[in-house]
Amino acid sequence: MGLKDSLHNFKEKNKDKKWLPAFSAIHTFLYLPNETTHNGTHIKAADDLKRTMNTVIMAMVPCLIFGMFNAGYQHNLEIGDIQAAAGSFFSSEFWTMDNFLIGFWKILPLVIVSYAVGLGIEFIFAIIKGHEVEEGYLVTGMLVPLIVPVDIPLWMLAVAIVFGVVIGKEVFGGTGMNILNPALTIRAFLFFAYPTWMSGDKVWVEGAVERANNIAAGANLDAISGETILGSLAQGKAAGYEVMDMFLGFIPGSVGETSTLLIVLGGLFLIFAKIGSWRIMLSSALGAIVMGLIFNQVVDSGWITESSKFYGLMSTTWWHHLLIGGFAFGTVFMATDPVTASQTNKGKWIYGFLIGFISILIRVFNPAYPEGVMLAILLMNVFAPTIDHYVVQGNIKQRMKRLKAKTA
Amino acid sequence: MSNDIRIKKGLDIKLKGEAEKTSEKAILSNFYTLRPEDFHGVTPKLISKVGTKVKAGETVFFDKSNETIKFASPVSGEILEISRGEKRKILAIKIQADKEQAYQDNGTFDVDTANSETVKSHLLASGCWPFIKQRPYDVIANPDKMPKAIFISGYASAPLAADLDFTLQGKEPELQAAIKALGKLTEGKVHVSVGKNGNSPLIGLAGITLHKVSGPHPSGNVGTQINKIDPVNKGEVVWTVNPQDLVIIGELLLTGKFNAERIVALVGSSVQKPRYFVTKIGSEVATMVYDKGISRDTNDRIISGNVLTGKQIKPDGYLDYYSNVISIIPEGNDYEFFGWTKPVFNKVSISRALTFSWLAPKKTYDLNTNTNGEHRAFVTTGTYEEVFPLDIFPMQVLKACLYKDLDEMEALGMYEVAPEDFALTEFVCVSKQPHQKIIREGLDLMLKEIG
Secondary structure, three states, X not given: OHHHHHHHHHXXXXXXXXXXXXXXXXXXXXXXXXXEOOOOOOOOOOOOHHHHHHHHHHHHHHHHHHHHHHHHHHHHHHOOOOOOOOOOOOOOOOOOHHHHHHHHHHHHHHHHHHHHHHHHHHHHHHHHHOOOOOOHHHHHHHHHHHOOOOOOOHHHHHHXXXXXXXXXXXXXXXXXXXXXXXXXXXXXHHHHHOHHHOOOOOOXXXXXHHHHHHXXXXXXXXXXXXXXXXXXXXXXXXXXXXXXXXXXXXXXXXOOOOOHHHHHHHHHHHHHOOXXXXXXXXXXXXXXXXXXXXXXXXXXXXXXXXXXXOHHHHOOOHHHHHOOOOHHHHHHXXXXXXXXXXXXXXXXXXXXXXXXXXXXXXXXXXXXXXXXXXHHHHHHHHHHHHHHHHHHHHHHHHHHHHHHHHHO | OOOOEEOOOOOOOOEOOOOEEEEEEOOOOOEXXXXXXXXXXXXXXEOOOOOOEEOEOOEEEEEOOEEEEEEEOOOOEEEEEEEEOHHHOEEEEEEEEOOOOOEOOOOOOOOOOOOHHHHHHHHHHOOOXXXXXXXXXXXXXXXXXXXXXXXXXXXXXXXOOOOHHHHOOOOHHHHXXXXXXXXXXXOOOEEEEEEOOOOOOOOOOOOOEEEEEEOOOOOOOHHHHHHHHOOOOOOOOEEEEOXXXXXXXXXXXXXXXXXXXXXXXXEOOOOOOOEEEEEEOOEEOHHHHOOOOOOOOOOEEEEEEOOOOOEEEOOOOEOOOOOOEEEEEEOOOOOEEOOOOOOEOOXXXXXXXXXXXXXXXXXXXXXXXXXXXXXXXXXXXXOHHHHOOOOOOHHHHHHHXXXXXXXXXXXXXXXXXXXXXXXXXXXXXXXXXXXXXXXXHHHXXXXXXXX
């Protein structure tokens, strides 16, 4: 084994170099290290953080590929080149090379920028702080391209990633220490810093902004627009899509969030692999359903009329909320981030439920930007330690009670 | 009320190299070693020098902080060497065994007429006290405190553990004598647990509360049983004794001889013919490991103890004071191409992240000492809880130990745990954190600050 030995010798020769973590990151990517146990358990289970993170990435790959097709599909549909793909997941209008290539050349740069900038920062911090490059960003780097609009300028993405990784994670001590989900911190930064690129009816379809600019400059073209379902509903319009399309994902939205079907499959895979928390996913869905039912009830009772600006989203059938917007994606891939979620099993139920509940609440009452799941997760990230505190206190109280029963 | 204990959370790690149920006499070791580090927290005060002749059972050193606790020589012979480390800390006391063994005569002891004071002083004087350990802190029991109960686990669930039903066979008189004596030391019960389907010699003994244990490891850990039967509260003390040490205590009471003989299992995938040996505490492991075991200079790890909690020793090392198993497994100091991402069939995992040990629950594995990944901060949650049956939050306790918050450690249940209770969480830890070391250091800190 020539490569194995030469990499090993190189590592041994440069043991005291400051930049060694950068080399090690690549080395351990190629080879599981030769590290052995010392004392404590002499054997260890097969899983490490790299494997865990890699499993999450694998669960997201179908969403990424679907996102590429969908980007091209939405574009071609809006400019009128193709017919709407209706009803079937394997629609021939959707799975075309033409659709894929448009999306591929649009989304690949997002992925590259995400990983290059994010991992670059991780490498720098690892060298400065003298620890190994940690794997947290592997998942974040994949999440980020999936939760932004397809046309987001790359420099904005880069700026947001710098902010998210440095302020959201590294200042707290790196992977495992952060309070807020780094990917959502990046998205929240984009949302508040560049709102025109994160909402409205121009950003969700590839080429829409450019076309609008051309029209403004005097070009004789038809405008293309693609409003998300949430956007339409918030403005009191009809959703404009069949429920099946929402479920399969043939709708405008952030790159990877549209196909509820693939997200659910990814979620089931994570639950099966015992990597993702089924407690959070399930309770979050329950929370959303409860809130959706409450709003439906409000509408049914006639407390709110069609003249209300909340009517559109409030009257949305409760279970449609699970299919539209970023709810499913957020629940499966972002709320379950173990570092920022509740750490106790009981806490996970409460944490997940509140995420679902608050997501729909924000969605309905924030017509300016009708996507609640991002803010709901960030909010619950902040409260997760509090939830855990009370769960752990329960255990402590039990122990105290046991002692009291003894001494009484 | 049923006294049975059924554990659901846990993990049986099935390894290759289980010992065949035959025992043979190990070659007599020429040298025996006592290592003070086997007795956690004890600062030894020597009473013998190099060249001193000792009999088996004669005191070699005592505990500086409690001079009544004496440590006996396992054999008769001459003290050959006292090796010291930094700050002249005593690392090992090497004894050259006599050809003809002479025992110190402690006199037979009539347990029936004895009271707690006489039992205590007899065990202390004869060097049997170190076999009795206490919780909290997992150290040698403090003889000045009365334990609320005594726990003995006659069920070994750890990977490749010596089968106690086999090693204790025919020792009923000794076990009974020892348990009768221990019963005098507590106002509470003597809890003895045995495997549900086993045929333990402990079952028929008088003066015990019997518990039948079933479920995966750590069901056999005495800490698990304490937690399920009568957990330790603040201010309370329980004592624990290994059943194989009961035999030594019992023999001392019956005959007056401190006989450090013990049946030890030689196990592990590197061993050619895993089986049991009759040997003595402190023996050279070389007397056992090379005969149909391993060849010299192989790339193997020799462990005094089981693969989860034992101590790494060199081929010229010695059986430690409490172990009844020597495990030998291959070293894993090699790289594995894309080992972190490729599907894994030959390693154990509780996940299904392209790890396939869930497909074959009965399969036995040949695990090596590779860490399968690098040390990281705590990231995943809920993993430890799957293999941790105690009513304690494992990750929260570990973190409290790391940031040394004594109040929190106390409130979260540190009085109930020993490092070995965290062996399985350490095994499954995705971040490869040294759980047992963290807990040990936490306990040491509490012992020092709270006492």
